[in-house]
Each structure stands twice: as structure tokens, then as C-alpha cells.
Amino acid sequence: MQTRRRSEGDAAGTRKRNDSGGSMAISSTATTTTTTSGSTNQSGRHNHHHQQQQQGQQQPASKGDLLGAGLDARIARRVSLDSAEAAGHGHYLKCRYPRCDATATLAEARKTFKSCHNCSHLYCSRECRRAHWERHRKACLHSRVSALCRLVLSTCKDDADTLRHLSVLARRGYLSQGRGVVRILFRSPERADSFIKQGFQCLGEVSYVRWPDLLPAEMGPELYSELLKLSTEYKPDSKMLLYVAICVVSEAPGSATAPVKWERQLVSRCAKLKLCRTVVSEIVSGPGAGERPGPRPDTVGDVLVLSFNILSKTTQRAREQVSQNVQTVLRQRGVNLRKHYPEVYQRLATFVEGSTDRFLPVTLHPRDTATGRSFVCIVMPNYGDTERVQFPVSENGDDRVVTVDVGADLGDDLTSKL
Incomplete structure (x- = not known):
């Protein structure tokens, strides 16, 4: 996971500047993929309980394209023999599959x-x-x-209207x-490009997601862990967390019976930005400044974190435990993991079998049979103390966060830990 500061040159020079300071951007190296077969009309469907239906139509782009006129061409299917010739060896082209040594002249390759x-x-x-x-x-x-x-x-x-709206x-x-x-979803790269060119009027689907x-x-697990860490560290009175996700639908080589199939992926990044100055001023000068009202009853719930350490030489007995x-922990709340998940x-x-050394984090939303209320269960492995995730602390009666080390011997006093 890399953390970098964006340069001011990343933004359009003609866009009006806002009144915010710097930012920190974190990239995700993992994507979520759903594979389907059929025609291109499937690209418009992507279900998620945080998404809303996009309204309106995208306006045609005219100028100020930060990506240049070649964006659509790069997204569309194409053959670029000219660029291949420039990067190749003389007038010969080599197959890009590393295990194949086949070469051909430009005339033969055409x-x-x-x-x-896609490229x-x-x-x-x-x-x-x-x-x-x-x-x-991936590349x-x-x-x-x-x-x-x-x-x-x-x-x-850099767009003042957008920053104030998000703040x-x-x-x-x-x-x-x-x-x-704050989660921003774009259902296609073209819609994201329209927002870059036209600003607030073309902003994607925005929603607020509790941690x-x-x-x-x-x-992906890397960005997920980073967002959890940022959720603990950021100062809500002056900062906000942004999570941008762009849906990409692309052609992928299929089998002999289905030569072409369509893949849907979410590519995402996150950043910590300063709130708009006018919003910060309202926070400072408003009534009850610095005080946060109690949460709504429908937003308060239990968060059960089941964590465990994964070492380089974890025994099978430890994994079984x-x-x-x-x-056992879930069963005490009336959740049968084998049946329900x-x-x-x-x-x-x-x-447990040892077929893989990694267990990716997973979030469940089961219902406690004793109380009848839903709760959040996060199964989170820790790969050493340096990568241990510190979950946000409950504030003013918010979600009750309970962390259980399921890698330890819980014994008979499990109830006292919950």
C-alpha cells in the first residue's frame, strides 16, 4: 500500500480553485470482478446496497479533457501496430505472451x-x-x-461546488x-471523465457509508484495511474520507463455445481531504460547537470484530482453533456459519486445510436471534503487529464495538468477552 500526495498539476488549470488545503490519496491494488456472458447491454447492471439510480444524461464533452482525446480510443477495442513497432525490435513483433517466442514481420502481424x-x-x-x-x-x-x-x-x-457538497x-x-x-460511484469511465471535464453537474452517485x-x-483487503485505519485517525471536524469507485465493463477472452465474455470490475482509490472552509466555519461558530448530538436509534448497533494473527508458520491446530x-462465537448469537454463510x-x-496462507477480510450482517436485531460481524486477520488494524472507538453511544481474538484459547469465559 502506497501513500502519496497529489501535485497541484493533476487538476485542470482552468477550474476555479477552492479554499481547501492538501490531501492524501491511497490506491487500491485489488479489484472486485464479476464475470458474465452475453451482449453489451449487461454493462448497465451493478447491484450494491449503497448505490442509487443515476439520473440525468451526460453532457457531451467539448474541451478541457484532462486525459486527452485518446481516452475513448484507449477504452475501446483497437490494434496499435504503430506503437508496437516503435517499442519492438526493428520491423519484427513478438507475441506478448511471455511463454511464447513467436515473432512476425509487421506485414504478417497485421x-x-x-x-x-481493451489495449x-x-x-x-x-x-x-x-x-x-x-x-x-490487472495492468x-x-x-x-x-x-x-x-x-x-x-x-x-479543486472544484469548489463539489467540495462543499461533499463536505x-x-x-x-x-x-x-x-x-x-463519502462514497462516489461512477458506472463507467466515461461518466468519470465527464465529471473531470464538467465538474459538479456530472458528479457520480454519492452516499455516506458507515465504517x-x-x-x-x-x-480489496488492502484498501479496506487502509480505510479502517483512516476512519480511526481522521478528525471529523476538519477532514473527510473520500472513496471513489469506477465500474469498468470490458471484453475478456472466453472459451471456444463463448469466444467473448464481459467482465465487470470496480477500480477504487481513497483519500483524506480537508472540509470546505465555509463548512468548518459553520462548525466552529454554530450552536453547540464541538458537541455531537446522540445518534439516531436506527443507526446504533453492535459491531463484532473477530480477529486473529496469521504468522508465517501457523500450525493446522492453530487454524482449526x-x-x-x-x-462458536456466532453460534452464541444464533448464527450457523455453515448454513447461513x-x-x-x-x-x-x-x-484450515492449508490450501492457502491468506484469509481475506470478510464482513457479515447477520441477525441476533436473542435480540432480533442485526449486527455487523467482521472477520479480520492480522499479519503481524505492524499490520494490526485499530478499529474506530465508539463515540457518544454509537455502535458498540466488541473485539474477540479468535486465535486464542477462549475457554469457558467466552460469554464475558461478548
């Missing part, structure tokens, strides 16, 4: 070589293109759209729900 569906990588055959896709997909999609996420974050900081949403969300993240409701499966404790149970079983 006739026989196959291009990546200019060239392959000698469909088989090589299909074999290289799993390794190539092909993530690097391009991740750069777009950076520009979106830069625009949020008000962040402040209201904190006052009513506690610590959380217990963040989904590691959506953003983790699995047993997780199931079979996918998570299977992942845990695979981890």
Missing part, C-alpha cells in the same frame, strides 16, 4: 496477430491472448482506471451515523 480487447497488446493467436489474460488483466484495466480515480479525487478537491454530506453523515466514508458497512470484497472459535464457511475450511 494479417494474423490478435489484439487485446494495444498483440498476440500471435487467440490461445496466447486467452492464456495471458489472467496476468495481463490492462487497473492502471488506466486507477489514474482516472486520481483525477476524480483531484477534481473533488456537507460528510458532516451530516458523521453527526447522524458516526465515522464513515462497519464497508465491504472488503468490493475494494480459529475456525472453531469463529463458529456457506461461502464464508468454505473459505474458512480451505484456510
Whole structure:
């Protein structure tokens, strides 16, 4: 995970400056993928309980494109033999699949070589293109759209109307729900580009997400852990957390029966920005400054964190203990992991067997049979003390956070720990 400061040159020079200071941006190296088969009309569907229906139409772009006129061309399918020639060896092209040594002249390549569906990588055959896709997909999609996420974050900081709108949403969300993240979703790279060019009028779907409701499966474990850390550290009276997600629908090499399939991925980044100065002034001068009202009853709940350490030489007995404790803790609340969450149970079983050394964080929203109320359960591994995640502390009667080390011997006093 890398943390960097954006330069002011990332933003458009013609956009009016806001009254905010610097920012910190963190990139996600993981994406969430859903694979479908069929026609391109499937690209408009993406379900998430934090999303809302986008309204209105995107206005055509005219000028001020920060990505240049080549964005649409880079997203569309194309063959770039000219660029391949410039980077190749003389007048010969080599298949981009590392395990293939096939070469061809430019004339031959124009006739026989196959291009990546989304970029200019060239392959000698469909088989090589299909074999290289799993390794190539991250660089092909993530690097391009991740750069777009950076520009979106830069625009949020530099566009005064957008910054004020997000600041008000962040402040209201904190006052009513506690610590959380302002989530901005764009259903396509083109919509994100329209926001970069036209500002607030083309802002994506915005919502406030409480930190217990963040989904590691959506953003990847690295960004999820980073957002949890930032949720603990940021100062709600002067800062806010932004989480930008761009949905990418792309062609991917399929099988012989289905030559082309469509993949849907979310590429995301997050940043910590200063609130708009006018919002900060209202906080300082307003009645009850510095005091936060009690949370609404419907937003208060329990957050159960089941954490455990994963060392380089974790024994199978230790893994079995983790699995047993997780199931025991949930069973005391009336949740049968094997029955109610079979996918998570299977992942845990695979981890116990030793088939994998990593267990990615997972968030569940079960219902406690004793109280009839839903609660949040986060199963979070820690890879050493340096990567241990500190969860946000309950503030003024917010969510009651209970952390249980399921890697330890809980014994008979488990009830006292809950």
C-alpha cells in the first residue's frame, strides 16, 4: 500500500480553485470482478446496497479533457501496430505472451496477430491472448482506471461546488451515523471523465457509508484495511474520507463455445481531504460547537470484530482453533456459519486445510436471534503487529464495538468477552 500526495498539476488549470488545503490519496491494488456472458447491454447492471439510480444524461464533452482525446480510443477495442513497432525490435513483433517466442514481420502481424480487447497488446493467436489474460488483466484495466480515480479525487478537491457538497454530506453523515466514508460511484469511465471535464453537474452517485458497512470484497483487503485505519485517525471536524469507485465493463477472452465474455470490475482509490472552509466555519461558530448530538436509534448497533494473527508458520491446530472459535462465537448469537454463510464457511475450511496462507477480510450482517436485531460481524486477520488494524472507538453511544481474538484459547469465559 502506497501513500502519496497529489501535485497541484493533476487538476485542470482552468477550474476555479477552492479554499481547501492538501490531501492524501491511497490506491487500491485489488479489484472486485464479476464475470458474465452475453451482449453489451449487461454493462448497465451493478447491484450494491449503497448505490442509487443515476439520473440525468451526460453532457457531451467539448474541451478541457484532462486525459486527452485518446481516452475513448484507449477504452475501446483497437490494434496499435504503430506503437508496437516503435517499442519492438526493428520491423519484427513478438507475441506478448511471455511463454511464447513467436515473432512476425509487421506485414504478417497485421494479417494474423490478435489484439487485446481493451489495449494495444498483440498476440500471435487467440490461445496466447486467452492464456495471458489472467496476468495481463490487472495492468490492462487497473492502471488506466486507477489514474482516472486520481483525477476524480483531484477534481473533488479543486472544484469548489463539489467540495462543499461533499463536505456537507460528510458532516451530516458523521453527526447522524458516526465515522464513515463519502462514497462516489461512477458506472463507467466515461461518466468519470465527464465529471473531470464538467465538474459538479456530472458528479457520480454519492452516499455516506458507515465504517462497519464497508465491504472488503468490493475494494480489496488492502484498501479496506487502509480505510479502517483512516476512519480511526481522521478528525471529523476538519477532514473527510473520500472513496471513489469506477465500474469498468470490458471484453475478456472466453472459451471456444463463448469466444467473448464481459467482465465487470470496480477500480477504487481513497483519500483524506480537508472540509470546505465555509463548512468548518459553520462548525466552529454554530450552536453547540464541538458537541455531537446522540445518534439516531436506527443507526446504533453492535459491531463484532473477530480477529486473529496469521504468522508465517501457523500450525493446522492453530487454524482449526480459529475456525472453531469463529463458529462458536456466532453460534452464541444464533448464527450457523455453515448454513447461513456457506461461502464464508468454505473459505474458512480451505484456510484450515492449508490450501492457502491468506484469509481475506470478510464482513457479515447477520441477525441476533436473542435480540432480533442485526449486527455487523467482521472477520479480520492480522499479519503481524505492524499490520494490526485499530478499529474506530465508539463515540457518544454509537455502535458498540466488541473485539474477540479468535486465535486464542477462549475457554469457558467466552460469554464475558461478548
